[in-house]
Amino acid sequence: MTARIIDGKAAAAALRADVASEVAKFRVATGRVPGLAVVLVGEDPASAVYVRNKGKATREAGMLSFEHKLPAEISEGKLVDLIEELNTDPAVDGILVQLPLPGHIDPDQVLLAIDPDKDVDGFHPINVGRLATGLNGFVPCTPLGCLKLLRAELGDLSGKEAVVIGRSNIVGKPMAQLLLGDSCTVTIAHSRTRDLPEVVRRADIVVAAVGRPEMVKGDWLKPGAAVIDVGINRIAGEGGNSHLTGDVDFTSASAVAGAITPVPGGVGPMTIACLIRNTLVSAARRDSFALDP
Numbered sequence: 001m002t003a004r005i006i007d008g009k010a011a012a013a014a015l016r017a018d019v020a021s022e023v024a025k026f027r028v029a030t031g032r033v034p035g036l037a038v039v040l041v042g043e044d045p046a047s048a049v050y051v052r053n054k055g056k057a058t059r060e061a062g063m064l065s066f067e068h069k070l071p072a073e074i075s076e077g078k079l080v081d082l083i084e085e086l087n088t089d090p091a092v093d094g095i096l097v098q099l100p101l102p103g104h105i106d107p108d109q110v111l112l113a114i115d116p117d118k119d120v121d122g123f124h125p126i127n128v129g130r131l132a133t134g135l136n137g138f139v140p141c142t143p144l145g146c147l148k149l150l151r152a153e154l155g156d157l158s159g160k161e162a163v164v165i166g167r168s169n170i171v172g173k174p175m176a177q178l179l180l181g182d183s184c185t186v187t188i189a190h191s192r193t194r195d196l197p198e199v200v201r202r203a204d205i206v207v208a209a210v211g212r213p214e215m216v217k218g219d220w221l222k223p224g225a226a227v228i229d230v231g232i233n234r235i236a237g238e239g240g241n242s243h244l245t246g247d248v249d250f251t252s253a254s255a256v257a258g259a260i261t262p263v264p265g266g267v268g269p270m271t272i273a274c275l276i277r278n279t280l281v282s283a284a285r286r287d288s289f290a291l292d293p
């Protein structure tokens with residue numbers, strides 16, 4: 001079997017186009033432009049690229065992007081002061097603090113400072129609780145993007161066996177909640193899981209969010225399984241070159257799976273598309289504007 005390639009780039013482009021058209025309607029109806037504030041602390045090059053891409057996608061969707069670049073040595077108090085200003089700024093619908101933060105700043109204190117109703121990353125404990133209890137909140141963008149790809153590929157997910165590898169607050173746990181919300185039978189695997197290949201072998205849906213290059217092999221998979229590879233691992237090559245690879249061994253997995261996301265071009269583009277969608281949802285909620293479903 002050769003797996004169908006799940007084209008995350010195309011799915012993300014379609015979602016971004018949808019958001020742009022809804023933003024245009026929102027602007028006409030409310031006279032207001034949705035805005036996303038992104039806060040970057042320090043000079044981490046990968047974070048700077050993510051922030052630049054988020055700003056670009058926000059503007060391309062017809063929304064305002066407010067970028068706050070702060071020095072690495074800024075105090076936690078000063079950062080929280082900025083977030084409190086953004087919380088009360090009527091032009092700001094979404095607030096995102098790019099992680100990781102420098103070691104002297106406690107990320108939990110920073111996340112707690114964000115107004116949960118502007119927390120478009122979905123990391124505030126209030127939104128974590130809303131997701132767990134099935135209330136309307138904000139869902140973290142990467143797992144939301146994975147869910148959208150799975151629904152588009154498989155339709156109704158009800159009753160499917162899903163194995164999520166990884167239990168981080170950013171990807172693994174919210175992914176498991178989302179799959180449970182769609183009535184999958186969900187297993188969460190992690191570094192202490194015994195006989196991981198055997199656990200993975202029972203899954204109709206595998207989501208790998210581990211951070212270990214090409215760990216999941218084709219012979220771990222049930223034939224026909226849908227495989228979502230969240231991993232982004234940069235592998236150094238010769239002469240200073242490098243390339244990206246996922247947590248799944250694409251060559252062996254694509255010979256067994258029914259469908260699989262590539263890296264790059266799978267989950268990554270959906271993450272940003274879901275971020276701008278969450279920002280639009282926030283603006284719509286604040287102005288009681290009804291979005292198309």
Ligand code: NDP
Nearest residue numbers: 142166167168171190191209210211230231232267268271
């Ligand atoms: P974390 O490091 O926070 O979590 C990794 C998880 O993998 C942990 O739960 C860990 O288990 C588990 N794990 C580690 N080693 C093994 C192993 N040998 N067997 C089974 N489980 C293992 O990473 P994130 O969740 O933040 O990210 C995961 C990957 O996804 C990374 O490659 C990251 O770059 C990528 N990513 C991609 C995004 C995108 O937009 N495409 C967005 C966010 C992340 P334990 O808890 O026991 O330590």
